[in-house]
Amino acid sequence: MSREFTVIVSDIVERSEKILLETPLCSRCLGRLFAKYGLGLSNQDRGLMIKTLLALKIFTEYSRGESSRRNHYMLALNGGDQLASSYMKIYGEEISPLSCYICGSKFTSSFIHEVSEKACEILREHDASSFLIGVVVDEEISRRELDLLVKYGLESMESIKRELKREIGKKVAENCGLTPNFTNPDVVVVVKIERDFTYSITSEPNPVFISGRYWKLGRNISHVPWITRSGFKKYPVSIQEFVGEALRGIYQSEDVVIHAAGREDVDARMIGSGRPLIIEIKKPTKRSVGIEEANKALRELSRRYPIVVELFSKTTRSSKVFVKNEAKLRRKVYRVAVYSPEEILPQDLVKLEEFFSNREVKQRTPTRILRRKKDREKTKRVYAVRVVQVSQRVFESLIYCDGGLYVKELIHGDYGRTVPSFAEVVGKPLVPIELDVVLVED
Ligand SMILES: [Zn+2]
DSSP: OOHHHHHHHHHHHHHHHHHHHHOOOOHHHHHHHTGGGOTTOOHHHHHHHHHHHHHHHHHHHHHTTOOOHHHHHHHHHHHOHHHHHHHHHHHOOOOOOOOOTTTTTOOOHHHHHHHHHHHHHHHHHTTOSEEEEEEEEOHHHHHHHHHHHHHHTOTTOOOHHHHHHHHHHHHHHHHHOOEEOSSSOSEEEEEEEOTTSOEEEEEEEOOEEEEEEEEEOSSSOBSSOOBOTTSOBSSSOBHHHHHHHHHHHHHTOSEEEEEESSOOOTTSEEEEEEEEEEEEEESOSOOOOOHHHHHHHHHHHHTTSSEEEEEEEEEOTHHHHHHHHGGGGSOEEEEEEEEOSSOOOHHHHHHHHHHSSSEEEEEEOOGGGTTTSOOOEEEEEEEEEEEEEOSSSEEEEEEEEOTTOOHHHHHHOTTTTEESOHHHHHTSOOEEEEEEEEEEOO
């Protein structure tokens, strides 16, 4: 044994003697006061080792005639274990030790076992495959810890909360074969410890997030249910209701919400590439549903609604923010059918294609949404336009542009709030009559 090690150990033993002369502590709570020294032991084993060494020290002092019975009595009363049995050996008197100042001698292996069994049960009910344990301890327990820390200057101490968290977590992983996950657990289990060490367990299941894409093959479909002021649904179905109807049952979930990469107008279709979305399944009781099973339910429902949703893979909460934010960065291709009260000439269409080539467009918030959005100006870019005449007064156009550009306003100009516009370039009033999103770039 190195000299340094011997010094550390005898220092720990001496300080423990001082503490145990005044404060009853179980082995685990005593060991935790010196956690920083590690010694490759659990708090329980370290505490037991300290008590054993202390008993040896007392016994040596006794053989030399240097010990005081009163001190030994106090150590036996407050420390129990070897200190009580050595007292019994020397003085023939049985001692029933006091219960631990911090945990009331309740923080035992069987306590951890019991709590973790209950936690496992809850995790199984949630169909969890990963978990995180949270611990809340009554402030009276924390006050007692702080009390010792200040009184004995214990810079080497670990908190009981941390040990509880670690030990319960370890046992849960062992007992139910689940993986602890500190950043993205399926379920967070919170153990609340009262001052008398009774406890309660609550659980907070995290939502399941799945990435996918959707297609709107019909018009007048909103993202989320659109309820009018008089309390009626404005459109028969929304993407969110569609997804909810297909998936709530198989995930046994309370609620399903969607987070899409931007949105098209309610009356626009979303065809071609489809649009990325993240589905959030809240408080699911079944989590281990295969993507194929979910897709099957969605396909089944597509027979009844002009909506298609395809899911790709499970993802994390952060992707929900990501898919929303990068929506603005994704370029789009729109197909729009345009009507003109005046006859359209072939040169009008040539002009449009030539003019809208990598052209900057300034748009103030469209008048049609001014009621719900702040009036501001933004600059977007139209990269290319292709036009096909359908009849004397109708043409169809493909528009390749920045995400977030208001296409209807690009056509009619919105009373000069969108500049330049198709109407301005051809010098004729134009009305967009049908709009489809054809491509949302990756
Ligand atoms: Zn204790």
